[in-house]
Amino acid sequence: MSFPETLWFIARNFPIYPTLGILTYLLFNGIYKSIKGAYSGPLSAFPGPDFAAMTGWYKTYIELYQKRSWTTHLRELHKVYGHVLHFDRPEAYYDIYNSANRWDKEPTQYHSFGLDRSCFASLKYAQAKERRDILLPMFSRQAVTKLQSLVQNNIDRLCEALEANDAAGKSSDLFYGLRCFSLDTILQYCFNLSIDALGAPGFKAPAVEAMEASLPTTIVFRHFPLLRELVNSLPTWISMLVSPATTGLVRLRALLGRQVKQAIENPASLDDTPHETVYHRLLDEKANNGKVPEARILYDEAQALILAAGHPTANALTVGTFHVLSNNDIKERLVTELKQGWPDLSKTPTFEDLEQLPYLTAVITESLCMSPGIVSPLLRITPFGGATIGGIKVPSRVCSYILSTNSIAAQLTRSQVIVGMSGTFVHESEVLFHDAKTFNPDRWLADDSAVLERWLVPFSKGPRMCIGQNLAYCEMFLGFAALFRRFDLRLDGNTGRDLRYRECHVPQFLGKHLTCFCRPVEE
Numbered sequence: 001m002s003f004p005e006t007l008w009f010i011a012r013n014f015p016i017y018p019t020l021g022i023l024t025y026l027l028f029n030g031i032y033k034s035i036k037g038a039y040s041g042p043l044s045a046f047p048g049p050d051f052a053a054m055t056g057w058y059k060t061y062i063e064l065y066q067k068r069s070w071t072t073h074l075r076e077l078h079k080v081y082g083h084v085l086h087f088d089r090p091e092a093y094y095d096i097y098n099s100a101n102r103w104d105k106e107p108t109q110y111h112s113f114g115l116d117r118s119c120f121a122s123l124k125y126a127q128a129k130e131r132r133d134i135l136l137p138m139f140s141r142q143a144v145t146k147l148q149s150l151v152q153n154n155i156d157r158l159c160e161a162l163e164a165n166d167a168a169g170k171s172s173d174l175f176y177g178l179r180c181f182s183l184d185t186i187l188q189y190c191f192n193l194s195i196d197a198l199g200a201p202g203f204k205a206p207a208v209e210a211m212e213a214s215l216p217t218t219i220v221f222r223h224f225p226l227l228r229e230l231v232n233s234l235p236t237w238i239s240m241l242v243s244p245a246t247t248g249l250v251r252l253r254a255l256l257g258r259q260v261k262q263a264i265e266n267p268a269s270l271d272d273t274p275h276e277t278v279y280h281r282l283l284d285e286k287a288n289n290g291k292v293p294e295a296r297i298l299y300d301e302a303q304a305l306i307l308a309a310g311h312p313t314a315n316a317l318t319v320g321t322f323h324v325l326s327n328n329d330i331k332e333r334l335v336t337e338l339k340q341g342w343p344d345l346s347k348t349p350t351f352e353d354l355e356q357l358p359y360l361t362a363v364i365t366e367s368l369c370m371s372p373g374i375v376s377p378l379l380r381i382t383p384f385g386g387a388t389i390g391g392i393k394v395p396s397r398v399c400s401y402i403l404s405t406n407s408i409a410a411q412l413t414r415s416q417v418i419v420g421m422s423g424t425f426v427h428e429s430e431v432l433f434h435d436a437k438t439f440n441p442d443r444w445l446a447d448d449s450a451v452l453e454r455w456l457v458p459f460s461k462g463p464r465m466c467i468g469q470n471l472a473y474c475e476m477f478l479g480f481a482a483l484f485r486r487f488d489l490r491l492d493g494n495t496g497r498d499l500r501y502r503e504c505h506v507p508q509f510l511g512k513h514l515t516c517f518c519r520p521v522e523e
C-alpha cells in the first residue's frame, strides 16, 4: 500500500476520538520515557544538553529550524561540555571504522536518500558485501587505468569550454564546470550514458543545478521519513511542478529508469556498449550467484553511484584549485613540476605518469584532506553489548539519548547505540596535523608523511569505505594536471569565505562559486 493509500485507509477506517486517544497516550508515554532515559539511563553520566538527552528532535531543531551544520554545532557543544568522548584522540575513528567491525549503518541517515536498495544505503554489512563484490572489479585500479581515456576526454572538453570563455573575455564558473566534468564522467563510466553536462552554457547543466538545489532536502527527509515517502510516490510531473529547481534531477532519474528497463527487458542492448557498465555487472547471473536483481535495485544503485561520485570528487578539485590559486608559491611549484613532467603540451601524460610527480601528488592529497568530502558523521550501530571507543565503553540497550561531542555523536535509541565520527574532525585535528587549517602540500613530503597518511581518511576506512577511490584519483590527477599545465589560472574575486558550507551529508557551499580567468598557456 502506498503512503497516500495508507493515509486514506486510516482516515476511512479509524474513528476519530479513539484514534486521538491512542495518539495522546503514545505522545505522553514517549515524553515520559525520554525524560526518564535522560536522567536515569546508563548514559545520564555523560555531559550534554538536557534536551538532546531527551529526544532526537534536538538535532531536528538544530539542522532544520536553525539551518546549521550538525558538525559545527558539535564543535560548540564540545567547548561547553568538555572532551568526554575523545576529540583529543582521533584514533577513535579507527575504533568505529576498521576492517574487523561489521557494524550496521544507521537507517535514519542512510534511508534519507530514498535509495534503500543500493549498496551505499544497505544497512547490513553482509548485504553490502554481496553488492560490493559485484561492483568492485569495475572500480579496480586496473579497470580505471584502462578507461582513463574516457576521463581524459571529459577533461579535454572542460578545457575547450574554458578556452572559449577566455577567448570571449569571460571568466569561467569552475565550481559548476568541475561538477559537470564529474557527472559526465560517472555517467559515461558506469552507464555509458551521456547528458553532455559540460556542453551546457556557463556549465549550468540542469542536472548539476538540480543536484545542488536538492541538497537541503536530504536533511528534511532525514528528520521526516514519511514526507520522503510521500514525495517519492508523486508522479514525475507533479515533482517538477512542486519543485522546479530539481527538474534536472527528476529528468535524469527518468532517463536512468528508462535505461534500467531497457537493460532488463532487452539485455542484448548491452552488447553494443564500448565498455563494461554497471548493468553488465549487476545483471551477470554468475556474479550474482544465479539471482538477477529486479529493476528497482538497479535503479537505486544507479542513482546512489551518481550521488556518491558526483559531489566529493568535484569538491576536492574545487577546494584544491582555490587553495593553490590563493598561494603563489604553491602555484609556482606545481606549475614548474608540471612543465618538467609534461614538457610538450601536445603529448598528454597518462594517469600513471602523473602519479610519479611528487608535488602534484602532495597537492591532491592535501586537497582531499582539506575538502569536506562526506562531511556528516557516518553513523553506525554498535553491536549488541556495546563497544569501546577511544578507551570509553559505550553502553547499549538504553532509552532514547543523544550524546554529542566535538568528534563523536553518539545517539542511543531504545535498543541500540548509534555512533559516528566525521572524517573532517580527524583532518582538522591539530594534534595530528600541524597548522591543520592551512593548505600545506609540504606536509605530505616531509620525513614523517608516512605516519600522517594513516590519518588521511577522506574515503573512510573499514568494510564500508569508498569503492570509487581509484576513479576519484584518476579524475583528480588528470584534472589538476590539465588545469594548471594548460592554463594560467587567476581567481575572479573568490576569498576563503566562499568555502563556507552547510552540512547536508555532503557540503552545500554557501559562497560565490569558484570562478577563474583561464588564459591558455602558449606552447
Ligand code: HEM
Binding pocket: 119, 120, 121, 128, 132, 139, 304, 305, 308, 309, 310, 312, 313, 316, 373, 374, 378, 458, 459, 460, 463, 464, 465, 466, 467, 468, 469, 471, 472
Ligand atoms: C574524492 C572523491 C570521493 C570521496 C571523498 C568519497 C568518500 C566516500 C566515503 C567517506 C564513503 C563512506 C560512506 C559511508 O560510510 O557512508 C564513500 C562510500 C562510497 N563511495 Fe565514495 N568518495 C569519492 C568518490 C567516489 C566515486 C568516484 C565513486 C564511484 C564509484 C564512489 C562510490 C562510493 C560508493 C558506492 C560508496 C558506498 C560504499 C558502501 O557503502 O559500502 N565514491 N565514499
